[in-house]
Amino acid sequence: MARVARQTLIDDPRVTAFGILVEANARLERVMAKSLSEEVDIPLVYLEVLLRIARSPDRQVAMGELAAQISLTSGGVTRLVDRMTQADLVSRTTSSADRRVSYLGLTTLGGATLERALRVHLADLDEHFVSRLSTQELSSLVKILDKLRAP
């Protein structure tokens, strides 16, 4: 019957599974963002940017690469970096090899802010993420999610 078929479509376990992923992610991001905003006075995306820079070779990232890593468009990253530059957290330097690309680095304040933010973030992760899972569950989760991450 059509009605039964429609019901099945709506409650399809694949749809539900994806929904649970989205919900878990949204909830965690909300919690992390609130905490960072209150205790370090930066939005969550700032931490993501600072972290990507710190983890990059020579602690420098090209704008385009950063855009891909944090899932924003190039225009979005341009403005985001504008704000972070205004706040003296990052600084731009144009590449000497290819003057179209501009590299992003941490300022002194940016490095210090990253460290403060990471301590707050780790406490949040312990409270809302790690403590809810066993060691095995956490490693399974990472292993599985990693398969979903690559293009």
Added chain:
Amino acid sequence: MARVARQTLIDDPRVTAFGILVEANARLERVMAKSLSEEVDIPLVYLEVLLRIARSPDRQVAMGELAAQISLTSGGVTRLVDRMTQADLVSRTTSSADRRVSYLGLTTLGGATLERALRVHLADLDEHFVSRLSTQELSSLVKILDKLRAP
């Protein structure tokens, strides 16, 4: 040493684990959104709303409940529903029991759009989500993420 400590903080496995969750989620949402936009001409959040309504008792949801489910503020939901009403996908009806609350239901077009969108969405899920995991991995993932979802 300070330098070693900082390095460890940046590469802490808990931070990395959360980062992988965010990346996997972002990538999947991007893919799903692109596909829905191209093939059904609706944003991903429209599907989320249509689905929440269809899954609710009597196929009706209060605005506030919807806001909690899809992780938006009440103001955000008001405008989202405005747009969807404009597109004749949903309709508001004020509750007779409590005239402060307004319930959201599917229009005929909304129901048909939901069905079309779900078929596209399921194909995407198979291609980018389900096919990358074993049956066991998928069920593990759901079980683990479910623990991270509750408040």
Added chain:
DNA sequence: TAAGATTGAGGTTTCAATCTTC
């Protein structure tokens, strides 16, 4: 007074067009 929803103001992101450099 409190709860549910809406509105105005402000901030962030996307999309498309543009500018610069290769």
Added chain:
DNA sequence: GAAGATTGAAACCTCAATCTTA
């Protein structure tokens, strides 16, 4: 012409204040 980054316009969301009903 193509790639990397930026800009203007528009879309969307949040926050706080407001309106309505309980």
